[in-house]
Amino acid sequence: MDSINECLINETADIRDTIRAIESGKKGIAVVVDHCGTLQGVVTDGDVRRGLLAGQKLKDSVTAIMNRRPTKADVCSSQASIIELLEQSGLEALPLVNEQNCVVDIALLSAIRRHSDPGQATGFSSALIMAGGEGRRLLPLTENLPKPLVEVGGMPLIERQVRRIAHAGVNRIYVAVNYLAEMIESHLGDGSRFGVEIHYLREPKKLGTAGSLSLITEKLDGPLLLMNGDVFTSINFQYLLDFHSKHQPLITVAAIDYHVEIPYGVIKTEGPFAICLEEKPSQQFLCNAGIYALSPEAVSRVPPNQIFNMTDLIESGLSQKDGVAVFPVHEYWSDIGTHAELDKARSELKIVRETLGDLEESDEIAVHIELNHRRAA
Incomplete structure (x- = not known):
């Protein structure tokens, strides 16, 4: 399990900090947690760019653009069920949480697919x-x-x-x-x-x-x-x-x-x-x-x-x-x-x-x- 610390930010972060987390974590997502590690929301690269189009500034709080009701999955879920949830939601990544709603890991669709089908690739033609x-x-x-x-x-x-x-x-x-x-x-x-x-x-x-x-x-x-x-x-x-x-x-x-x-x-x-x-x-x-x-x-x-x-x-x-x-x-x-x-x-x-x-x-x-x-x- 890769470390997810670089993807985690708290609600005091601004959009600039959020961009850094998305880039450094290399999962296309920043996960907002409180001081106990409890899930508060998520921000994707798309959320950032929609916020910028709407007039948000890099110094504005992450709370202005984060999804407060994110799609998530139980950490004990099977890979097949996680893939199905990601595909149905149109997402590339989602947080995995335990019974206390604390973030334990991040499921990445492309990584799961590479593991199950190493030859699969998507991108520009x-x-x-x-x-x-x-x-x-x-x-x-x-x-x-x-x-x-x-x-x-x-x-x-x-x-x-x-x-x-x-x-x-x-x-x-x-x-x-x-x-x-x-x-x-x-x-x-x-x-x-x-x-x-x-x-x-x-x-x-x-x-x-x-x-x-x-x-x-x-x-x-x-x-x-x-x-x-x-x-x-x-x-x-x-x-x-x-x-x-x-x-x-x-x-x-x-x-x-x-x-x-x-x-x-x-x-x-x-x-x-x-x-x-x-x-x-x-x-x-x-x-x-x-x-x-x-x-x-x-x-x-x-x-x-x-x-x-x-x-x-x-x-x-x-x-x-x-x-x-x-x-x-x-x-x-x-x-x-x-x-x-x-x-x-x-x-x-x-x-x-x-x-x-x-x-x-x-x-x-x-x-x-x-x-x-x-x-x-």
């Missing part, structure tokens, strides 16, 4: 990294180097993306290339050293930010993960997939929380008269993070051999009810599009590695959890 841009804002660095090969923490950005996608269980990765394509192909190869298949989509002409989707000839048997080649993020792709699968939209758009601080007093008027003065207010927006989950139908809507952008595809989804879902990103995210953003990402990654000490080259999960902690702090 494939992924696509858009790596054809010229990276003009990073000149002169990108004069003879494609932007996806710019190093962050001693590793090319696109290699970080491939490794994270592979770690998420996606076996087939498409890479759309154009500018200095041969350098990207030479570095990544066929993907075998990352444990995946990499297939290159070579545009005969510039097709826009979504046009290369039409170059995928294989039939997709599930959602496609798409991300821009200049994104450095520790987003949990499984949570994105779970969110997309639950809501069943045409497109799920990952969105970052962006604040704009206005350095002046803002005057609100009614006719010629002032009715309110708000001193140095801030505005909050959800902005496109350049990461998407696309249904096979969405991919089929991209016309062949013509310029087509993601904004066109999103507009197509907006034209139908529930066509576009928004997945708020509370994890670390950076758009490596400018020298300032590149320097910032390199600096933050350096601090994280110094904090964690010596790590194996492949042990990136600890790095991404620490990046998330810094993002939430």
Whole structure:
């Protein structure tokens, strides 16, 4: 039985602490208990993101978003009954309690299934990294180097993306290339050293930010993960997939929380008269993070051999009810599009590695959890 201490929090915790528990516990759930260990409620990653969409802040109490009547099971229950309860409830995890309602363990559906059927796997059908841009804002660095090969923490950005996608269980990765394509192909190869298949989509002409989707000839048997080649993020792709699968939209758009601080007093008027003065207010927006989950139908809507952008595809989804879902990103995210953003990402990654000490080259999960902690702090 794995230790569940990292998943447990009390009612004095805030949403920031809850995110840490969900990530550190690696079970997709935080369990709220009192000082005796008695179950008070649970919080999933979906609860967190719904709370953020509703306007909750990271400093707000966990009680604002927790489920006070969670699905639970007796610790003595059989695996078959626990699986049935999880499947009927549409849950990935639930707390196991004793006769005193104290939390003893957490049942994880994927872990139970792996134990009973090691070959079973779920996830995105494939992924696509858009790596054809010229990276003009990073000149002169990108004069003879494609932007996806710019190093962050001693590793090319696109290699970080491939490794994270592979770690998420996606076996087939498409890479759309154009500018200095041969350098990207030479570095990544066929993907075998990352444990995946990499297939290159070579545009005969510039097709826009979504046009290369039409170059995928294989039939997709599930959602496609798409991300821009200049994104450095520790987003949990499984949570994105779970969110997309639950809501069943045409497109799920990952969105970052962006604040704009206005350095002046803002005057609100009614006719010629002032009715309110708000001193140095801030505005909050959800902005496109350049990461998407696309249904096979969405991919089929991209016309062949013509310029087509993601904004066109999103507009197509907006034209139908529930066509576009928004997945708020509370994890670390950076758009490596400018020298300032590149320097910032390199600096933050350096601090994280110094904090964690010596790590194996492949042990990136600890790095991404620490990046998330810094993002939430």
